[in-house]
């Protein structure tokens with residue numbers, strides 16, 4: 258039965274604790290944001306599709322002529338608050354209670370609390386995520402694990418908290434305004450902001466956000482207006498909110514100056530969200546048979562198109578006074594000492610590349626990786642510095658549009674296909690069961706990494722990729738290999754898990770994502786309908 262609060266119709270179950278988050282006051286604020294901004298959100302999504310149709314027709318992305326004056330202009334973002342000047346290591350994770358405590362206690366500067374790539378947005382996950390963050394901000398959060406008997410409490414000096422809201426493409430179907438689902442990102446933003454902004458400021462911090470999956474600068478303008486509206490609502494000066502924008506789509510890399518400019522009072526940093534970026538490279542150029550992505554594991558940050566992206570992002574940020582954050586290495590700590598050392602070395606080398614390029618800090622997926630990343634960045638900084646804002650690097654002025662779309666070289670293999678199938682099906686299955694981040698074959702997998710796997714298969718089929726075993730990719734070949742790989746997964750997870758999990762739905766979704774004529778823009782859209 259629906260509950261009406263502050264003009265919103267709530268279809269999700271509401272406990273007494275949920276009502277402490279979905280208060281009348283919070284709901285009225287959220288409903289107001291929806292009235293003012295949801296229609297324009299729909300227009301922004303249409304504009305994405307129109308831009309994409311030109312690329313599908315054969316054009317390549319370019320720097321925009323209508324915003325050249327912004328790129329050429331002399332301007333900087335507003336001053337950064339003290340607790341966002343040192344971001345050498347940021348841990349990320351879904352907004353689960355135990356995870357939040359472990360992340361805030363880790364030896365890191367920032368915890369990025371995720372409603373996005375790492376969270377399957379079930380109603381319980383999103384609403385409990387808000388409860389957990391409120392308790393974290395109030396420093397009352399605790400967790401007693403009934404399974405392990407372990408108790409979790411916050412340390413005295415927790416990391417700075419940044420909340421990552423959902424992308425603009427996802428609705429929250431459990432909350433309606435005038436009979437229509439509301440944009441999920443507005444819910445995440447409004448509830449976190451209004452519940453916590455006062456206490457965050459008392460803690461000498463502030464309402465800080467990560468904004469994901471931007472494609473064009475008009476979306477940054479939309480967010481800026483939302484921030485201004487929110488600050489006015491509670492009487493805060495413009496610029497109190499600080500946002501870090503993920504540059505994780507191919508269109509956005511051509512509009513980084515413009516994105517920072519639109520948000521210049523609120524911008525703290527840009528971040529190289531490499532996994533979605535690689536996914537977006539495939540998605541954007543999906544019809545360009547000469548720009549197909551090879552095996553996923555062959556595409557590292559050393560590929561010229563990714564190196565150009567990292568260097569251009571750093572140069573753009575530093576010219577404008579914003580920090581340039583690196584991304585996530587997917588390697589996780591391993592069980593055996595040798596494997597663990599090898600994985601940590603891979604993370605170290607990846608972070609070294611970033612720090613040498615000029616990044617100011619980076620992400621870790623796991624607390625046991627914080628030490629490695631801390632050392633790389635601490636060694637990279639000049640004495641007394643907490644970032645590389647003032648370090649100029651010659652040669653980074655020459656990144657061209659062609660560098661950014663350069664086709665990565667690498668193999669197209671049957672093993673690569675098999676791995677993509679196994680990873681995608683297991684990730685989608687986990688997501689449908691409410692888990693948005695999982696370790697699969699020793700790697701961190703989340704919505705962004707899984708998108709690469711399924712999009713690659715689609716692109717290989719669409720463009721008839723020639724595999725190194727002599728086969729040509731077709732829907733029939735994919736289905737043959739998929740049938741074999743499903744047997745492998747079944748034997749790996751065991752009959753019981755196979756029968757009781759969400760494999761049937763996951764397999765159907767993966768099949769449709771890979772063989773449908775039209776490319777689905779996000780796997781989470783179809784998966785959310787089934788959630």
Ligand SMILES: CC(=O)SCCNC(=O)CCNC(=O)[C@H](O)C(C)(C)COP(=O)(O)OP(=O)(O)OC[C@H]1O[C@@H](n2cnc3c(N)ncnc32)[C@H](O)[C@@H]1OP(=O)(O)O
Pocket residue numbers: 348349350351355356357359360371374375532533585589590621622623624694695696700701702703705706
């Ligand atoms: C593309 C992108 O957007 S990247 C950013 C989004 N992705 C993410 O944030 C993923 C973050 N990482 C994770 O979610 C997790 O590390 C996983 C799911 C990959 C693996 O988690 P687990 O299987 O629990 O790992 P593991 O068993 O080694 O964990 C050991 C301990 O570390 C904790 N831990 C692991 N990862 C994290 C994390 N990111 N934050 C806080 N604590 C963590 C676990 O809670 C566990 O704690 P405990 O000993 O008190 O029980």
Ligand SMILES: O=CC(=O)O
Pocket residue numbers: 374503505529530531532533534584585705
């Ligand atoms: O959000 C980060 C990414 O790599 O995607």
Ligand SMILES: [Mg+2]
Pocket residue numbers: 374469503505530532533705
């Ligand atoms: Mg991402």
